[in-house]
Amino acid sequence: MNLEIPKKFASVISQATQVANEVFRPISRKYDRTEHKYPVELNMLASILEGMSDGAESASSTGKAQTAELKNGALMSTVLTLIELCKGDLGLTLSLPRQGLGNTLIATLATERQLKRFGKLWVAMAITEAHAGSDCFTLQTTATEHPDHFSISGEKTFVTAGSRCDAIIIWARIEKDGQIYYKPFLVERDTPGLSITHLENKLGARVSDTATLKLEHCNIPKSHLLGESIIDTANDLSTSQNEFDATRPAVAAMALGVSAAALGQIKTYFEAANGSLDYKKELTQLRHIEAQWYKMEAEWEAARLLTLKAAWLADNGLTNAMEAAMAKSKAGKLAVEITLTCCELASTIGYSEQSLLEKWARDVKMLDFLGGTQQMAQLLLARQLLDKTAEELK
CATH class of the missing domain: 1.10.540 (Butyryl-Coa Dehydrogenase, subunit A; domain 1)
Structure with missing residues (x-):
């Protein structure tokens, strides 16, 4: 390797x-x-x-x-x-x-x-709804198929860049031949029936707008069904979930970036006060802050390798459902832990606006649930490991 x-x-x-x-x-x-x-x-x-x-x-x-x-x-x-x-x-x-x-x-x-x-x-993605989010099988936004187009109706919340983008990928449910499928449809911003009803005020990542969208009989060409312009009834329902696996490594990458920034800042503070970190030191000779930093660095590297593997599998057309869920779950949770720990290690500087540490701690929380909550990621992992379907393990 x-x-x-x-x-x-x-x-x-x-x-x-x-x-x-x-x-x-x-x-x-x-x-x-x-x-x-x-x-x-x-x-x-x-x-x-x-x-x-x-x-x-x-x-x-x-x-x-x-x-x-x-x-x-x-x-x-x-x-x-x-x-x-x-x-x-x-x-x-x-x-x-x-x-x-x-x-x-x-x-x-x-x-x-x-x-x-x-x-x-510039394309945003809309998955979450008022009563559904991480589990795509509970979405209520519907797409109705007509001879030459789809008609989409529903409401989406927490859409990043929803008011600034050129188009939005709307995840919606569609029924065909007695089966329900969950598919991504590309809806351009100027499509009649699409409106922005609310912009969120958030804990972190404030510069990025987060919108609530309403769709009322938005008609789009069949060619706007992402991937293929037909619904393949031969495929199992679970294939819809696989399409989410392409985005989870990207969310994990964002978490890795923010946590790497926090680690780098703490390393700078430590070396300015105590000199360079020495990887040759015995564990028993390490200061507490050194031991903390080495542990966080090792965990960060593990999350990075998980993320790269999930991306590599997807690029090569291989199933990455378990790896994508692992990368998203570990990187998101780890980023929260690293940024908060770095705030603590920096003492008063970490809790003030003298540095960006406190901002990174606020920003990164959204990545813990963006693209699926920790609980949902763990549920997906359990289904993979136990070979259970969504109906068998909820």
């Missing part, structure tokens, strides 16, 4: 790191205090972002897996980029055009024709 980062992604990672350090960090606190205000500084990044996207596309070739050879593709590129960007600021990363979970889903599931048409759009 080669654990080195593929060289073809070096330029994309380098550009993401530069954006995080030179653009995001300096304005992070400013937009934390002005929720819902669009960061105009992002407009200057248009050419850089275009270059990053083109670099990712040329490096990964396409989001579709090739069976002839093993490869690192679109999802791996997305994961590596998100880790670097989120070291700068999570909310600003979520505010970047073409960097949302909807774009991740398009990169991994869209047909060639859909990639050409929608690949340049």
Whole structure:
């Protein structure tokens, strides 16, 4: 197993790191205090972002897996980029055009024709509803099939970038031949019947808007059903859940980025006061803060490897349901623990606005449930390990 980062992604990672350090960090606190205000500084990044996207596309070739050879593709590129960007600021990363979970889903599931048409759009993703979220099998938003289009009705909450994006992937239930399927439909923002009813005020990632959407008989072409324009009744209901597995590694990557920033800040504080960390020291000779840091670093590396494996499996068309759930669960929970621990280790600095530690602790909480709560991720893991269906293990 080669654990080195593929060289073809070096330029994309380098550009993401530069954006995080030179653009995001300096304005992070400013937009934390002005929720819902669009960061105009992002407009200057248009050419850089275009270059990053083109670099990712040329490096990964396409989001579709090739069976002839093993490869690192679109999802791996997305994961590596998100880790670097989120070291700068999570909310600003979520505010970047073409960097949302909807774009991740398009990169991994869209047909060639859909990639050409929608690949340049800023696409949000809408899953959560007032009474359903992590478990896609309880969604109430419906899609009704007609001869030449689908009609979608329902309400979605907690839609990241819902008021700023060009289009939204709406997850809806559709009934055909006596079976219920849960599928992603791409709905453009100017579609008649789609409206924004509310913007949330949040604990963290405040610069990123979070919207509530209402859909009233939104008619979309059949070609807007992501992946294929037909419902394949030969497939089992559980295949719908697999489409979520493409986004969970991306959420894990965001958590890794924020927690890496916190670890880096604590390391800087420690080395400024006590000198460099010495990995050759015996465990019994370590200070408490050193032992804490080494433990967090080891756990972070484990979460990173889980995330990379989940992305690699998806890029190669292999089942990654268990790995995606493991990566999302571990990275999300670990990020909360790391950022809070770093706040404690930094003492008063960690709880004040002298540093970004307290902001990162607030920001990262959303990643503990974005893309599925801890409880849901553990339930998915249990189903995989025990070979149980959704009906057998709830």
